[in-house]
Amino acid sequence: MTKHKIQMSKLSFLILSFGFILCFACLPAGRNFVICHLAFAQEGNRLVVLSKQIIEARTAQELYAPFEEIKDLYLKENKFTQFLDYLDSLGRNRKELEPFIDYYSALTRYQQLKFLEANQSWDEYFTRGASYRDKVTVGTQKAIQATSPTDTLHIYARLLAWQFHREQQDVFAEQSFSDLLNSVAEYAKGPTDIKPIKEVADKLFTYGEKAKARQLYKVYAGKIVASGLKDDELRDIAAGFYKEGNLELAEPIYDAYIDRIANAVQKEKIISGLAEIARVFAYQRTGPSDMLYAEKIFQKIEETGGRGAFDEGLMYLRCFNLEKAKEYKKAKDLYEDLLALFPLTTHSDEATYKIGIIHTYILRDLKAGREYFERLAQKKELSPQSISGLYQLGLLAQWQSDLTGAKEYYNKLIGLAGNNFADTAALARERLKEIEEGRVIEYNLKAFLDVALEGRASLFDAHKLELDSSAYKAKKDESINISSLASAGETGCMQVELQYLWSGHTGSTGNPALNESSFNTSYIPGTKEINLVVVSASGVIDHNIEMVDIY
């Protein structure tokens, strides 16, 4: 230490001592040390005010807020040791402060360990880690023992203990988890602040304990519901959680809201309320959706008002939602109902075509599929789907070696299409050329037809190949991404060489290459089916089909 530094050090000491004495002189003895400590630490007036609040607090409930704020002031700047010094300076002469000091000491060391991890300061992490971990364990235990499950601090101490043990993967992880859940259950019985319940649920959710998180969200939702809010307020709270993307919480509150309105209002109002919720959760391109929850609400609408409760738009939404949830059989049944109930629906051709596709390629019922394609083919008014219906009829005939029949369908299609429906007309021309040149159907498409129509259903049920579109409703020429994910079986860290046999409507991109698991494309209007078969060196892995609607 240089002479200058020594002199400065002495000077600082004198100033500090003077300040210390001044504080002792000015303030009542029981409080002065804390305030002085803060003054010397120069943490600002806010700390002084908060410390005063701590000193003057009459109940444990009043202690929590100032402690939290002080903790934030220190720890946001990673002043772990200073905060611990501050906590120590509070002294333990007031019994109600002890659990807070213990809890916040534990929390500080826990966050310090996190900080060291984030900064990869492994030397400190491993040389001092054991003592820091002891502090976490001891501090949380003391705080837990000194409080009861009706105290907010107890819940937070239990939560911290569980987080810590879980991350340590130690022997106490399981026990601390069940202790936490039991404590929250006990806590929830009382008329207390419900915020900790949500915070615990949020944390459980983050840590992947989704089932338990859902249970706590239900408890939290139950407390909100029981809090005497009006129906509309309840709905707005649910909508708020939906907007936050917290569907786990939005759904039980909506459920409670639905239970309330079911008993309280007229049938029409119930149905319109339910329809509003169903629309929120049904498939949509942006924002969160839960298609199965939406279908649950659709079922409630049906239970309440029968099929008559659905207007055309709502009925179509239900069909489309089920189709996108890949509940194909139910979707097909409902599309059939849509056609029966609303024969003039604007979605008639789309629904008919989709029923044909589902029958043919998913349920493997060619006869039924053909019937729907025939219905489209018979229509006088042309649409992209009626043209596609003709193409499907031609394709099925060609695959079954009825080349005369296939040619008829393709020629009819090309004649009717004229300069329109260019994508499907181009496919028909390709097929015609194959027939005229005596060739078999193009390899990728033939592979798809063979697997989808003839392959062993038990082996190729589309479960080993996911096929998705970035949008299932898109505008003409809008760019969308079609992607796939194949499960090739166990091969360790060796990548299996896969080939992607794309066929059907692949849009503006043309024919994606064999090694492309996804592609970007755009379309002209219509319902576009995209086919895929994935093969490895050992043979076919699986197939799948997806439909995208372009307007």
Next chain:
Amino acid sequence: MKKFCLAIIFLLTFIFIGAGCASGPRVYIKKLSLGRYRLIVNGRPYIIKGACYNPIPIGKNYEYDWWSDPAKPWLVDGKLMQEMGLNTVRFYQAHNDSQEVRNVIRDLYERYRIRTALGSWLGFWEYPGPFYGDKDFQEKIKKEVLDMVGAYKDEPGLLFWILGNENNYSIAGQVRPWSTDEIDKEPDPLKRRAMRAKVYYSFVNELARQIHRIDPNHPVGLGNGELIGLDTANQVCPDIDFVACIIYRGKTFGNLFNSLKATFDRPLVLSEFGADAYDAYLNKEDQNAQAFFLQSQWRQIYENLAQNKEGAGNALGGIIFEWTDEWWKHNEYDAGGWQVQDTQAGWSNGSYYFDIKAPDNKNMNEEWFGIVALSPDEKEFGLDKRSPRKSYYLLREFWKNPVLGRKNKKVKSK
């Protein structure tokens, strides 16, 4: 003087008799009661605390001959390994120059008491090939393997042999496919698979049998990806001493230990396992996740050692994949890429759930598996500077004081 001479004679006699009594294989596996196994090395129990070792420097690929590197990376790494408590390294295949290999094995053993598990790919990466059903191919591989055994069997630092790695995945035909005319005639794909399994495992057993004839001092392990195919091995592999499994199951090995007992009752060496230190979803290094997985995996290995009566008792230890990162692995043909630690994941494994939401679910970053990172900017001892990751320190602590997860029991570390 007479008394002194007598004492010397007595002492020498005692030593010779003692040595005679202690004769037998230097390394062997002892079968205990209740289907437990213990690895014995020079008369003492040995828990394998190992790492796969392939110290390819930044800017080079697998063709780089590190065995003759004048900077001798194994000396720098060996010291770090010893400080950590690691006692075993695994080489997938020996280098062509047997003297260089001997030097490495000796340096590691004599300086740091680190033993070597030496393996052979069994021609898995040969092009064209591998033709396990072809007699000429089999003879070629057999000669290579027996030459290897002949060259290193007397090295005091040698621990055991490992035949193959994940070669069994070729049996399903998805990677490195091979067949025979007879197999091709079989129309049923499941029967074809069974036929290939029989051919492959019979061949490996024959190698093991021949190794035992020339080297009774070291056990022979069957390298195997997961437990796939071991039902066949159970029928045709009586000469295999242990299974060297390559397992990537994330946090836990699940029922692996008991499943092996039921399928092919042999002791188990986790010969390749671990976790990468890169989060492909958040696109950043994640040493914590790697340490989290490795700690959990090692706990489970220790729970299933012979001395822990609550486990399966068939684990002999583990060999982490791997010691240092290898910067060439994402694209072995792109020399420019070897200078950069690629952050693009190469394969998908949902068991490593932290980053499974990465694009295309590809979350396994092949260039980030080291428990020791390499520095591109700093050289030390003529090598890319080594920076141990969290896993290094964590395992150092665990091996010193192996506290198990479930029962809060400590296992005595040898």
